[in-house]
Amino acid sequence: MPLTTAAPAHAATDPRAAFDRLFRAEYPRVVAIALRILGDAGEAEDVAQEVFLQLHRRHSPHAGFAPAWLHAAAAHSALNVIRARHRRESRERRWMSGAPPSEDPAERAVATDTARRLRAAMGHLSQRHASALALRNAGLSYAEVADALGIRASHVGTLLRRAETALRKEIGDAAL
Amino acid sequence: MHLADGTIRRAVDEPFALDPARRRHLEACPRCRGRAMELREDAELAQRFLAIAAHGPADSEAALRRLDERLSTGGGVPRTGGFRWLRAGDGRHRPVRDPRRRARWVRRSAAALGGLAACAGLLGAGVASGFITIFQPSQVAPVAVTTSDLSSLQELASYGDVSGIPSLTLIPATREQAETLTGVKAPEPASLPQGVTATVSYWVMKGGTVTFTFDGAKAAAVARQLGATLPPMPAGIDGSTLRVTVPSVLIESFGANLADLLQGRTSATAPALVIAVTRAPEVSSDRASASQIEDYLLAQPEVPAGLASEIRAIADPSRTLPVPIPVGLATAQAVAIDGAPGLLIGDQTGLGSLVLWERDGTIRAVLGTLSSDQVLAVADQAG
Numbered sequence: 001m002p003l004t005t006a007a008p009a010h011a012a013t014d015p016r017a018a019f020d021r022l023f024r025a026e027y028p029r030v031v032a033i034a035l036r037i038l039g040d041a042g043e044a045e046d047v048a049q050e051v052f053l054q055l056h057r058r059h060s061p062h063a064g065f066a067p068a069w070l071h072a073a074a075a076h077s078a079l080n081v082i083r084a085r086h087r088r089e090s091r092e093r094r095w096m097s098g099a100p101p102s103e104d105p106a107e108r109a110v111a112t113d114t115a116r117r118l119r120a121a122m123g124h125l126s127q128r129h130a131s132a133l134a135l136r137n138a139g140l141s142y143a144e145v146a147d148a149l150g151i152r153a154s155h156v157g158t159l160l161r162r163a164e165t166a167l168r169k170e171i172g173d174a175a176l
Numbered sequence: 177m178h179l180a181d182g183t184i185r186r187a188v189d190e191p192f193a194l195d196p197a198r199r200r201h202l203e204a205c206p207r208c209r210g211r212a213m214e215l216r217e218d219a220e221l222a223q224r225f226l227a228i229a230a231h232g233p234a235d236s237e238a239a240l241r242r243l244d245e246r247l248s249t250g251g252g253v254p255r256t257g258g259f260r261w262l263r264a265g266d267g268r269h270r271p272v273r274d275p276r277r278r279a280r281w282v283r284r285s286a287a288a289l290g291g292l293a294a295c296a297g298l299l300g301a302g303v304a305s306g307f308i309t310i311f312q313p314s315q316v317a318p319v320a321v322t323t324s325d326l327s328s329l330q331e332l333a334s335y336g337d338v339s340g341i342p343s344l345t346l347i348p349a350t351r352e353q354a355e356t357l358t359g360v361k362a363p364e365p366a367s368l369p370q371g372v373t374a375t376v377s378y379w380v381m382k383g384g385t386v387t388f389t390f391d392g393a394k395a396a397a398v399a400r401q402l403g404a405t406l407p408p409m410p411a412g413i414d415g416s417t418l419r420v421t422v423p424s425v426l427i428e429s430f431g432a433n434l435a436d437l438l439q440g441r442t443s444a445t446a447p448a449l450v451i452a453v454t455r456a457p458e459v460s461s462d463r464a465s466a467s468q469i470e471d472y473l474l475a476q477p478e479v480p481a482g483l484a485s486e487i488r489a490i491a492d493p494s495r496t497l498p499v500p501i502p503v504g505l506a507t508a509q510a511v512a513i514d515g516a517p518g519l520l521i522g523d524q525t526g527l528g529s530l531v532l533w534e535r536d537g538t539i540r541a542v543l544g545t546l547s548s549d550q551v552l553a554v555a556d557q558a559g
Contacts, residue, residue, distance in 0.1 A: 023243070024236050031234040039229035048234075049243055056247065064356060114228040121225070137226045142190055153193075158182030164218040171225055 019061040023052055026067055030074040032138035037078035037122045037130060039115030047077045068147035071140060075131035075148070082123040121170040129163035136160055179208050181215065188216045192495070313456050313497035313539070316519045316532050318508035319487060321500040335395040335409075335476075342384035342422055354378040358426040360453045360538055363558035369550040372449045373431040381425040383454070389417040390464070406476075413472050416464040423455040430544075449544040449551075451558055456537050457497075497539065499532060511552065513540075514559040522548055531555045 030051055034044035051073045059066060122130045128149070135145045136156075146153040179187075179198060187194050187202055194202065202208050351362050357380045368374060392409030399406040430449040461469070474484040487498060499519055501508045511520045511531060518533025529551040530543035542555040 020240060023240050027236040027239055028234045035229060036226040041229070045234065045239060049239065049246070052243055053246065056243075062356060064359070118225065118229060133222060133226060136189075137223055142186060142193065154186075155182070157184070157186030157189075158180070160219070161181045161185040161215060164215075164222045167222050167225070168218055171221075 015061060019056060022055075022061045022066055022070075026070050027052070029138055029140065030070050033071060033074040033134045033140075034078040036134040036137050037075065037119070038081060039118035043081065044078070047074060047081065051077055065147070068144065071135055071144065071148040072131070072150075075134045076127070078134070079122070079127055079130055082119050085119075086123060117171070121167060124170050125163065125166050128159065129166050132156070132159045132163045133167060178205065179211075181211070184208060184212050185215050185219070188212060188219055313495055313534060315495060315517055315534055316497045316499050316539070318501045318519055318521075319483070319498040321483060321502060336388050336390040337394070338386060338388045340384055340386045342382060342386070345382045346427075347380045347382065349378050349380050351378050354380050354426045358424045358453070359455060360426050362426055362428055363451055363453065363540075365451070365554050365557035367553075367557070368430060368449065369447065369544075369546055369554065371447050372544070372546075375431060377429050379427040379429065381427060383422040383424040386420040386422065387417060388420070390414055410468070410472060412468055413464045416469075417462045418464075418469070419460045419462075421458045421460075423457060425452050425454040427452045447545045447550075449542070449546060449554065451554065452541045452543075453558075454539050456534065456539050497534070513552075513555045516559070518555070520548055520552065535559065 027048060030048040031041075031044050034047040034051075035041060038044050038047065051070055054073060055061070055066065055070060059069065063069070122134070125133070131149060132145060135148055136142075140148070142153045142156045145156050149156075149159070151159065179202060183194065183198060184202070187199070191199065202212065347357075349357065355362055362378065390409060390413050392414035395409060396406055428451040430451075431447070464472075470487070473479060474487060499508070499521070501521060506521050508519055508521045511518050511533075513531065513533045513535070516533045516535045518531055521530040521532065522528075528543065528545045529548045530541060531548075531551050532539070532541045533555070534540070540555070540558060542551045542558055544551060546554075
């Protein structure tokens with residue numbers, strides 16, 4: 001396989017080109033992380049778009065922490081979607097004098113029972129546990145999970161174990 | 177003293193992350209092994225539950241176009257779900273999905289769920305991503321090869337489908353750029369061999385991830401074309417996918433321009449010195465174990481018997497990077513670089529030397545048109 005030379009690194013480090021490269025490299029995993037919290041592919045891709053938009057606004061794509069930032073942001077943003085929905089439903093219950101919250105007809109049509117169970121379970125876990133589960137099960141290595149959560153890789157096993165115990169309590173043995 | 181749950185949980189996913197003493201304990205202790213089975217069960221339960229809504233691969237290019245649209249127009253982020261603001265039954269406006277896009281997602285999700293259900297049964301200890309690391313070198317070892325050995329080995333590519341072969345493009349960079357792109361620090365030798373100029377240029381050789389999926393039918397078809405018959409590929413290997421992560425390499429070139437040097441364009445009489453550092457490569461598998469793959473490949477007719485014997489002689493193949501040494505062209509001897517075991521390779525002509533070693537998860541090399549003592553002296557500083 002012959003070696004080839006390429007344009008100087010300043011061309012490779014052009015911010016827009018670097019952002020596109022980062023996007024292509026990380027987008028599938030960002031979606032996968034959000035999907036494991038939201039249970040809906042469309043919503044997961046919406047979250048992924050928002051997350052990359054935030055990165056574009058706040059940080060350089062060359063930043064070494066960019067992938068870890070994206071992974072953490074995907075988990076947090078997806079959890080925020082769940083919690084915002086819960087807050088909206090609680091608010092509606094209060095305002096409508098105890099009547100059940102009106103369900104978005106699209107929500108009812110799109111969200112399968114299993115997706116609702118996924119969101120309910122993940123929404124009841126602590127942010128740290130839900131994030132660890134989503135990150136690891138989206139395919140991140142222990143080192144990547146550690147980077148995203150700001151902990152040591154040697155602690156990820158303990159965190160995952162606790163998260164899986166908590167998830168099991170939420171879903172019971174009849175998980176599927 | 178038994179292992180903590182956190183340690184056992186990590187062993188379920190990344191067995192080679194444990195130090196040898198803990199690995200041996202886990203293999204020998206019935207209580208810890210039993211606990212590992214319990215933790216694996218919970219991990220697999222979580223994995224199945226979190227995969228219930230997984231779907232096919234995300235369309236990154238389409239998503240990038242949507243984001244480009246946002247960035248160029250300054251409008252809202254186009255939603256993939258095709259939200260429209262509609263008046264719902266209670267009279268309030270809410271974002272509602274476009275039912276046409278909803279139907280597409282439901283169809284794709286259903287198809288992906290079926291595929292995932294089939295795949296879930298094949299996953300072993302590789303819980304989250306479906307891949308477990310089966311090779312991650314922490315040392316190097318020489319393996320003598322001939323030109324015909326290498327030609328024969330190329331036939332192994334017909335045993336499956338390979339994708340993602342890196343182009344090995346060399347990119348000139350500043351030191352900071354090279355360190356950022358590769359994730360490793362550039363060594364700074366305090367002194368250089370006589371005649372080597374201190375002018376240094378930095379380069380990055382782009383890595384990538386190569387995927388290889390064993391295909392028994394393909395291997396048999398190629399063999400038939402060549403008039404040969406292969407034994408059936410074992411079920412544990414057929415369809416199994418290997419993922420080889422080849423990290424990018426940071427290269428420091430002292431004196432000569434590296435590109436000129438590699439293409440023989442330099443006429444410099446000063447000796448050339450190159451230092452290279454990269455994170456250790458990694459091979460992961462979604463099903464077949466390292467020993468299964470080794471046993472199968474080394475038994476194939478394309479692998480010369482002598483080469484197979486050399487590879488089988490490697491004590492810990494999952495942690496040892498085999499370094500091919502061309503028979504009759506180079507020699508190899510074991511050396512120690514600041515306590516780390518390494519390999520010193522000299523060519524038979526005496527024109528150059530190379531020393532290779534592993535330290536802290538990186539593979540390092542010093543090479544050049546220098547004597548063995550000279551490259552070793554630089555390696556001790558690059559440690």
